[in-house]
Amino acid sequence: MLLLFVWLASVTVVALIQEAQTDFQDLGKLLLGGVIAAFVFAIGFTFVRLKLRDKKPQTSSFISIAANGDDK
Secondary structure, eight states: OHHHHHHHHHHHHHHHHTOOOOOGGGHHHHHHHHHHHHHHHHHHHHHHHHHHHHHSOOOOOOOOOOOOGGGO
């Protein structure tokens, strides 16, 4: 699934690079494409980060300073 996002981003970048002429009328399409590419990148990055975090769970570093109730 991640490869699909990478492939889609690569195709988008190649399509934008091959665009020979860009007028001011095309800026809306370029902006929309950039926003979509940013969303795809952010979702892919978050997905990978969560998968890596699930593989190595963090240990709890909780320290209690409360006294036990057995002191009476």
